[in-house]
Amino acid sequence: MNEAFLQYIWQYALFQPDQLQDTAGRSLLIIHPGRLNKDEGPDFSNARIRIDGVEWIGNIEIHIRSSDWKRHHHEHHPLYQNIILHVVWENEGLPSWGNFSTLEIRPFVRQEILEKYGKLFFFVFPDSLYLHAAPGAGYQDKGLVRKPFDPKVAAEKQRTGKVSLYLWSTTGAACCI
Structure with missing residues (x-):
């Protein structure tokens, strides 16, 4: 948590x-x-x-x-x-x-919320970062969307080796992880 x-x-x-x-x-x-x-x-x-x-x-x-x-x-x-x-x-x-x-x-x-949270996986690609649900987990939430990150995030990763991850919802809210 x-x-x-x-x-x-x-x-x-x-x-x-x-x-x-x-x-x-x-x-x-x-x-x-x-x-x-x-x-x-x-x-x-x-x-x-x-x-x-x-x-x-x-x-x-x-x-x-x-x-x-x-x-x-x-x-x-x-x-x-x-x-x-x-x-x-x-x-x-x-x-x-x-x-x-x-x-x-x-x-x-609710337990189902914690299970969904636990099934989220993050994948880093060379030029962007996306939020994905775990393959085959049966988890699909229309409130969560795939969103590429801007070049500043890629530069942060390049410079520090770390990156902040964000959970974006279709309502526009962002949840830093």
């Missing part, structure tokens, strides 16, 4: 929304997941959620582990003071470092 894919799961509600609970056992309803932020600051802005019947509007931060909040030093950064929900893949049972709820989303993500 990586944070970019977790953001994708959150943005497109690829989890079971029924009977969500935060780590304190309070009921949680996602009214609007917020707008993906690709700049500095929380991952999603202007989200609307309801916790035990009380509606909250604010920002959502997403991490793989609950301890990533402190590891990233968010508790000292003013951009993270309007967090209403910390969405994590794995809650380590640590106390919250802010006045917000935590949702461990792993139990609510």
Whole structure:
């Protein structure tokens, strides 16, 4: 699991929304997941959620582990003071470092989503990079498209030997992997 894919799961509600609970056992309803932020600051802005019947509007931060909040030093950064929900893949049972709820989303993500994620293969060609599903895996998702990368990406690979991979959807959203 990586944070970019977790953001994708959150943005497109690829989890079971029924009977969500935060780590304190309070009921949680996602009214609007917020707008993906690709700049500095929380991952999603202007989200609307309801916790035990009380509606909250604010920002959502997403991490793989609950301890990533402190590891990233968010508790000292003013951009993270309007967090209403910390969405994590794995809650380590640590106390919250802010006045917000935590949702461990792993139990609510459908297994088929994880299987599709696991079946994705990436192939690098000499002049471009494409996203493909694994041959014979029976995986076909019209929401994912083959997209060649621009020459800057090829130059990055040539220069550094590494390249950032992106998952593109037909809705225009990109998920860095």
